[in-house]
Amino acid sequence: xxxxxxxxxxxxxxxxxxxxxxxxxxxxxxxxxxxxxxxxxxxxxxxxxxxxxxxxxxxxxxxxxxxxxxxxxxxxxxxxxxxxxxxxxxxxxxxxxxxxxxxxxxxxxxxxxxxxxxxxxxxxxxxxxxxxxxxxxxxxxxxxxxxxxxxxxxxxx
Numbered sequence: 692x693x694x695x696x697x698x699x700x701x702x703x704x705x706x707x708x709x710x711x712x713x714x715x716x717x718x719x720x721x722x723x724x725x726x727x728x729x730x731x732x733x734x735x736x737x738x739x740x741x742x743x744x745x746x747x748x749x750x751x752x753x754x755x756x757x758x759x760x761x762x763x764x765x766x767x768x769x770x771x772x773x774x775x776x777x778x779x780x781x782x783x784x785x786x787x788x789x790x791x792x793x794x795x796x797x798x799x800x801x802x803x804x805x806x807x808x809x810x811x812x813x814x815x816x817x818x819x820x821x822x823x824x825x826x827x828x829x830x831x832x833x834x835x836x837x838x839x840x841x842x843x844x845x846x847x848x
Contacts, residue, residue, distance in 0.1 A: 692717045693743040700750050709763040771827045778826050778833065782819070788834040794822040796831040 692713075699707045721740075748765075752772060755761050761769035781787050788795035793816040798809045802825070809815060814834075817825065825831040 693740055693747065697743050697747050697750070700747060704754070705759050706751055706754050706762050706769075709765070711764040714764050774827045775823060778823050781833065781835065786835050786837055788836060790816060793818055795834040796822055796825070797834060798830065799832055800830050802830050 696707070696709055696713070751765065751769065755769045755773060756776065761773070782789075782794070796815050796817050798811055798813040798815060801811060802809050804815075804821075804825075815831070817831070822831065822833060826833060
């Protein structure tokens with residue numbers, strides 16, 4: 692099953708549509724076959740499956756990073772990676788407001804962080820990693836020094 696997905700993904704420039712059902716339909720069968728995992732043959736089969744899964748991830752990710760729209764069961768993951776990329780580019784291009792190594796951000800959705808309630812509209816300074824994680828999950832928007840209509844980092848980091 693993974694080999695079919697990998698083969699199809701290699702054949703097309705765009706991301707192929709892979710549903711959650713396709714990914715999980717063989718799950719129970721595979722788990723029965725790989726039991727017990729201590730069997731050397733099963734260990735090797737699991738290693739090969741992980742290798743194929745890794746190749747599928749890297750191939751699909753490379754297509755998304757090249758600008759292909761994410762689709763399929765992993766759409767949310769690929770969209771999160773794209774948001775991470777936008778943040779990263781904005782940070783390195785000095786677009787974001789930074790003070791003492793922290794990123795100035797506006798809270799979009801209420802959250803509790805380090806025991807403090809942050810409400811929509813609050814302004815906070817966050818460590819780089821915290822800012823990235825909250826940006827990916829749509830809790831904050833990093834404050835930008837520039838206003839732009841393009842999506843090359845300035846629209847919303």
